[in-house]
Amino acid sequence: MTVTKIASRADEQAEIIRRVEEDIIxxxxxxxxxxxxxxxxxxxxxxxxxxxxxxxxxxxxxxVQREKNVGATVRSYSTAEVKQIYExxxxxxxxxxxxxxxxxxxxxxxxLEAIQAEYVRYAERGDLRGIHDTNDAFHIALxxxxxxxxxxxxxxxxxxxxxxMRAKNLADHNGLQVSIQQHDMMISxxxxxxxxxxxxxxxxxxxxxxxxxxQRVAVPGPNLGPD
Amino acid sequence: MTVTKIASRADEQAEIIRRVEEDIIxxxxxxxxxxxxxxxxxxxxxxxxxxxxxxxxxxxxxxVQREKNVGATVRSYSTAEVKQIYExxxxxxxxxxxxxxxxxxxxxxxxLEAIQAEYVRYAERGDLRGIHDTNDAFHIALxxxxxxxxxxxxxxxxxxxxxxMRAKNLADHNGLQVSIQQHDMMISxxxxxxxxxxxxxxxxxxxxxxxxxxQRVAVPGPNLGPD
DNA sequence: GATATTTATTATTGACAATATACCTGGACC
DNA sequence: GGTCCAGGTATATTGTCAATAATAAATATC
Numbered sequence: 001m002t003v004t005k006i007a008s009r010a011d012e013q014a015e016i017i018r019r020v021e022e023d024i025i026x027x028x029x030x031x032x033x034x035x036x037x038x039x040x041x042x043x044x045x046x047x048x049x050x051x052x053x054x055x056x057x058x059x060x061x062x063x064v065q066r067e068k069n070v071g072a073t074v075r076s077y078s079t080a081e082v083k084q085i086y087e088x089x090x091x092x093x094x095x096x097x098x099x100x101x102x103x104x105x106x107x108x109x110x111x112l113e114a115i116q117a118e119y120v121r122y123a124e125r126g127d128l129r130g131i132h133d134t135n136d137a138f139h140i141a142l143x144x145x146x147x148x149x150x151x152x153x154x155x156x157x158x159x160x161x162x163x164x165m166r167a168k169n170l171a172d173h174n175g176l177q178v179s180i181q182q183h184d185m186m187i188s189x190x191x192x193x194x195x196x197x198x199x200x201x202x203x204x205x206x207x208x209x210x211x212x213x214x215q216r217v218a219v220p221g222p223n224l225g226p227d
Numbered sequence: 228m229t230v231t232k233i234a235s236r237a238d239e240q241a242e243i244i245r246r247v248e249e250d251i252i253x254x255x256x257x258x259x260x261x262x263x264x265x266x267x268x269x270x271x272x273x274x275x276x277x278x279x280x281x282x283x284x285x286x287x288x289x290x291v292q293r294e295k296n297v298g299a300t301v302r303s304y305s306t307a308e309v310k311q312i313y314e315x316x317x318x319x320x321x322x323x324x325x326x327x328x329x330x331x332x333x334x335x336x337x338x339l340e341a342i343q344a345e346y347v348r349y350a351e352r353g354d355l356r357g358i359h360d361t362n363d364a365f366h367i368a369l370x371x372x373x374x375x376x377x378x379x380x381x382x383x384x385x386x387x388x389x390x391x392m393r394a395k396n397l398a399d400h401n402g403l404q405v406s407i408q409q410h411d412m413m414i415s416x417x418x419x420x421x422x423x424x425x426x427x428x429x430x431x432x433x434x435x436x437x438x439x440x441x442q443r444v445a446v447p448g449p450n451l452g453p454d
Numbered sequence: 455g456a457t458a459t460t461t462a463t464t465a466t467t468g469a470c471a472a473t474a475t476a477c478c479t480g481g482a483c484c
Numbered sequence: 485g486g487t488c489c490a491g492g493t494a495t496a497t498t499g500t501c502a503a504t505a506a507t508a509a510a511t512a513t514c
Contacts, residue, residue: 091378
């Protein structure tokens with residue numbers, strides 16, 4: 001019940017979005033779960049207006065589905081959709097990686113190393129939210145180096161869209177270790193000259209979470225009991 | 228003052244968005260113009276709620292800029308930004324075109340021919356709005372054939388973003404004729420087997436409006452007077 | 455030239471309206 | 485007598501609005 005003094009009213013909505021996202025990512029709100037405005041209002045202590053706006057945003061992002069006069073639910077993705085989403089994300093990723101001038105500037109490498117250090121710290125602590133955020137920050141910082149902010153924006157769109165799929169992977173100890181190693185490899189490739197290798201690594205980096213998710217979808221969790 | 232019985236309240240917002248877009252596209256609202264809620268409310272006979280919502284949407288689209296407590300303005304693009312936007316759009320377009328299975332199904336070709344016929348009709352009549360809409364419809368229908376709705380969605384995003392740049396080109400008689408011819412060529416390429424040629428044509432198809440816009444930006448219109 | 459004041463504009467809120475869904479009741483047909 | 489459908493009512497939920505507060509920019513004043 002800490003009040004924590006929300007910085008400004010404008011950030012309040014962003015905060016709601018973050019928290020709903022978080023709840024979705026970490027499975028507290030499973031796919032298909034209804035997002036009822038009144039509940040969210042109470043849960044986050046916000047007015048209907050902000051909650052609604054947050055839902056509109058999340059709908060646009062793609063992780064929430066809204067139906068007029070009926071309400072919002074957490075969206076779930078079929079295997080076909082997951083493949084399609086990743087197809088585009090991989091394409092954008094590959095392209096962005098190829099556009100990064102190599103060898104990268106020292107400032108970029110320093111920035112990434114700083115983020116990576118933080119990432120490792122969160123990983124050790126098992127702070128899921130921190131892991132997730134620094135992971136995203138790492139990729140954004142990396143791809144920003146491609147020089148085209150619009151490409152980065154689109155990549156971010158797809159990172160948001162694949163949020164639910166990636167979360168579980170980062171919670172898994174093994175997957176997390178692999179992710180950390182791959183980030184390190186990316187940094188070392190930035191010192192070299194091989195855009196193609198970088199591009200390939202970035203695409204592979206996505207592969208595990210995608211495969212993982214598809215597997216999870218194919219074999220529905222047995223510990224949920226009959227429905 | 229025709230009332231025209233707006234189909235449903237939900238469509239009202241879409242209608243406002245359409246009309247604001249239209250005003251921006253056709254230059255009635257030039258880049259930098261302020262979009263004042265009260266004005267729009269009166270102009271479109273809508274409540275503040277819908278106008279605001281429309282502005283939020285247009286901001287997300289990218290053709291409107293909003294600053295807290297200050298208001299919304301029509302966004303303008305620097306040459307660098309235009310190039311970056313088109314860089315991504317071309318990339319997505321190329322990719323989508325390469326993914327269309329050739330030769331295309333007869334149903335697709337029929338659909339495109341129908342749209343194209345409408346397009347020509349609007350062109351003859353000089354109906355700018357109709358020209359614009361059918362042109363977009365043509366491309367959406369074409370690229371939908373790539374089989375990945377998410378790729379199409381991203382393409383649509385960029386079509387929206389380049390809206391202000393493309394409009395003037397479609398108003399120009401010459402540019403319009405070229406556009407019509409290129410559409411015909413696309414349809415005939417769909418009957419063949421050469422994805423690469425199709426891809427190339429689609430990218431070239433964008434080139435004229437892009438070049439045109441960049442030229443227009445480079446040589447500011449002289450009939451606006453000093454500011 | 456700095457500061458107070460006014461004005462134009464957007465942000466926020468809570469009350470109310472509209473809508474869809476779930477539930478319940480009554481009746482008819484099997 | 486039981487069951488299933490139709491209709492209507494209640495309820496849960498979202499949609500809309502208009503009044504008010506908050507903010508930033510412009511203007512006037514000293």
